[in-house]
Amino acid sequence: MLGQDPQVNRATAGPLAALALVAGLAGCQQDPTPTTGPTPAPSEASSGPSNGPTTGPPSSTAEPAPALARPKAGACYRLSYDAALAPTNESRSVSCPKGHNARTFHVGTLRTVVDGHLLAVDSRRVRAQPATECPKRVGTFLGGSPDDLRLSMLRTVWFSPTVEASDAGEHWFRCDVVALAAPEELAPLSGVLRGVLGTDRGRTRFGTCGTAKPGTEGFRRVICSRPHSWRAVETVDVGPAAGGGYPGKAAAQSAGESRCEDVGRERADDALSFSWGYEWPTEAQWDGGQRYGLCWVPTG
Numbered sequence: 001m002l003g004q005d006p007q008v009n010r011a012t013a014g015p016l017a018a019l020a021l022v023a024g025l026a027g028c029q030q031d032p033t034p035t036t037g038p039t040p041a042p043s044e045a046s047s048g049p050s051n052g053p054t055t056g057p058p059s060s061t062a063e064p065a066p067a068l069a070r071p072k073a074g075a076c077y078r079l080s081y082d083a084a085l086a087p088t089n090e091s092r093s094v095s096c097p098k099g100h101n102a103r104t105f106h107v108g109t110l111r112t113v114v115d116g117h118l119l120a121v122d123s124r125r126v127r128a129q130p131a132t133e134c135p136k137r138v139g140t141f142l143g144g145s146p147d148d149l150r151l152s153m154l155r156t157v158w159f160s161p162t163v164e165a166s167d168a169g170e171h172w173f174r175c176d177v178v179a180l181a182a183p184e185e186l187a188p189l190s191g192v193l194r195g196v197l198g199t200d201r202g203r204t205r206f207g208t209c210g211t212a213k214p215g216t217e218g219f220r221r222v223i224c225s226r227p228h229s230w231r232a233v234e235t236v237d238v239g240p241a242a243g244g245g246y247p248g249k250a251a252a253q254s255a256g257e258s259r260c261e262d263v264g265r266e267r268a269d270d271a272l273s274f275s276w277g278y279e280w281p282t283e284a285q286w287d288g289g290q291r292y293g294l295c296w297v298p299t300g
Contacts, residue, residue, distance in 0.1 A: 071107050071174040076100035081184045087127070089159040089174075101186040102157070103193060105141045106175040108133055110160060121166035130158040134175035142177070144197030150235045150292060152197060152206040153180040153187070153223045179206055182222045208232040214277040214296050230277065234263050234295040238280060245286075252280040252293065260295035267297050 076096035083089060084102065094100055110126055112119050119126050138156040139149050155178055161170035181187035196202035209228035212218035222228055236256030241247045247255070256278050264276025277296030 070170070070172045071104055073104055073107050075104045076189075077102040077104075077176065079178070079186065081186055084157045084176075084178050084186060087122070087160065088162045090162070099188060101188050102176045102178050103189055104174055104176050105156075105193070106134065106137050108173050108175070110171045110173050112166070112171055121160055121163055121171075127160070130160060130173035130175065133173070134158040137175060138177065141194055142197045143195035143199075144203065147235050148197040148203055151208055151232050151294070152203065153208050154178070154197070154206050155180065179223060180221075181226065182220060187223050187225075208294070209299070210296065213275070213298070214279065229298060229300045230296050231299050232279075232294040232296050233267070234260070235292045236260065236278075236280075236295060237292050238286075240291075246283040249280075252286075253278075256280060256293040256295065260293075263295045264297050 071093075074096075075093040077089075077091050078094055078100055079089070079091065079102045083091070093104075096103070108130065110121065110129055112121065112126055114125065134156045138154075139146060142149060142152075142154060156175055157178055158173060158175050160166075160173045177189070177193060179187040179189060196206065205223075205225045207224035208231070209222055209224040209226070210230035210232075211220040211222055211228055212230070214230060219230075224231060236259050238252050238255045239247060241251070246252075260276050260278035264274045265271050268274030275298050278293055279296070280293035281290045
């Protein structure tokens with residue numbers, strides 16, 4: 001789920017007020033259990049008896065459109081934001097040098113027969129396969145550390161065949177990399193992506209930045225290759241409650257405030273006068289797999 005719900009909490013750091021941001025993270029991790037949208041029903045030549053006389057020869061069933069070939073790793077696509085969130089995608093690949101915003105880094109095969117039973121491609125058990133495999137593989141493809149990926153605007157999305165294509169014998173799944181440029185906007189991709197987060201240039205290009213102080217009216221989360229004045233620079237793990245669930249707003253908030261204040265002090269020119277920000281996960285984001293918060297510092 002990609003979105004944000006900013007709330008603001010103020011704390012102090014030395015003699016100045018320091019900003020602690022309480023917000024849902026824009027561009028959160030792909031829900032490991034994505035929902036599947038409705039699949040269009042197969043087209044039919046007729047939809048029931050006619051109320052009047054017919055003329056001409058009887059209609060015949062149209063030939064189905066040819067299925068897309070199995071995707072290939074390294075293929076490039078131009079997708080809308082909504083298309084990137086859909087469970088299936090029938091777009092044709094495009095020439096990578098001519099411009100794209102999604103790139104396939106892995107193609108796998110769905111296991112649709114489990115314990116001798118054939119499962120539908122849109123069943124929960126089958127959908128869970130790419131939802132597990134693509135996030136597991138994307139870090140290795142992009143390089144860097146797990147924190148580098150958390151602090152970037154790079155995300156993985158995945159697609160599987162439609163029910164009709166699966167019935168025709170298609171059993172692949174496709175893992176793509178996309179980058180968020182801003183809320184509900186994908187950034188263009190270019191150059192080599194394999195290992196990109198293992199370089200300073202790549203971490204800067206795809207980092208998570210803000211146009212103003214987090215929590216203020218002018219704040220908008222953007223990719224760091226766009227103009228910005230704040231940047232997310234460190235992550236803080238947020239532990240679960242005693243029962244293993246969401247720890248609650250107060251506990252999630254307290255988990256990272258001290259560390260983010262220290263980060264702000266460490267990166268400031270004046271240890272007695274500095275600003276810092278902290279975002280912690282909402283309950284919805286926690287349920288979606290995000291178990292960490294972000295520390296922010298000004299860049300100007």
